[in-house]
Amino acid sequence: MKVLIAADMEGITGIADRSYVLYDGLNYELGRSLMESDVNAAIEGAIAAGATEILVVDGHSGGKNIRITKLNPRAVLHSGSTRPFSMIAGYDKVDVAMFIGYHAKLGTENAVLDHTYTSRLKLWINGIEAGESYMNALLCGNKNVPVALYSGDQALAEEVRGFSPDSYQVVVKEAYGRSSAYSLHPEQSRILIRENAKKALEAWKAGAIKPVTTTEPVEIKVQFIISEMAEQAAVLPGAERVDPLTVVSIQPTIELGIRAFVTMVALATAPVY
Numbered sequence: 001m002k003v004l005i006a007a008d009m010e011g012i013t014g015i016a017d018r019s020y021v022l023y024d025g026l027n028y029e030l031g032r033s034l035m036e037s038d039v040n041a042a043i044e045g046a047i048a049a050g051a052t053e054i055l056v057v058d059g060h061s062g063g064k065n066i067r068i069t070k071l072n073p074r075a076v077l078h079s080g081s082t083r084p085f086s087m088i089a090g091y092d093k094v095d096v097a098m099f100i101g102y103h104a105k106l107g108t109e110n111a112v113l114d115h116t117y118t119s120r121l122k123l124w125i126n127g128i129e130a131g132e133s134y135m136n137a138l139l140c141g142n143k144n145v146p147v148a149l150y151s152g153d154q155a156l157a158e159e160v161r162g163f164s165p166d167s168y169q170v171v172v173k174e175a176y177g178r179s180s181a182y183s184l185h186p187e188q189s190r191i192l193i194r195e196n197a198k199k200a201l202e203a204w205k206a207g208a209i210k211p212v213t214t215t216e217p218v219e220i221k222v223q224f225i226i227s228e229m230a231e232q233a234a235v236l237p238g239a240e241r242v243d244p245l246t247v248v249s250i251q252p253t254i255e256l257g258i259r260a261f262v263t264m265v266a267l268a269t270a271p272v273y
């Protein structure tokens, strides 16, 4: 059993605001150790479930948060930002995945640091409003890789239940706003993640957790908050600007669709005045 543990930071135990997730933030060193703790819990659960290979991906910002010396030695770590799918690098080489420290999509109430790639856009995939959890689950699903478990705040869990009700969701904190939360102690969430990771992988082995999929061709719709961002994103060949803030791209596969999305984000976030 080859397991991918894809880690983001905003949904990690104890992380309540941006001071924990920015490299120069007041609480960043604490934030990365909390991230390592949640990831180690998932590794322990995977080992208990019989994983033979465990690949951890550091998917937050430039992928330089997890210190390899702090990880359980049974795992291999991907650091850095391979394009285009750096959050889940290696998803095509595994049997099953778990998403740790994930967060709700932009525009969710009471969700720690809700965003979708940036804090300046909303995304729809085939008409379904998507965050990073759904987007990355679709990429995994395209390779027949189910995401057995997601950890984050209560808003992430609710979002995931909407598109993957058979997966396990671990709630490590209750968001009380965008920059505040009641969190479990990391020793408590470590037990919770470890036990649920083991159960989730056993459920997957028993055939109870299916990959997340969509139909192809795929319609990618992105609504920006500034008209100039939409103007720049519409430079993408084949993209159509359907209103001042919204750009649509239709692509033959989900993989090309998400590549189109990532390209539009890069175009749109080039300097805007």
Ligand SMILES: [Zn+2]
Residues within 6 Å of the ligand: 008, 009, 010, 059, 060, 061
């Ligand atoms: Zn992140």
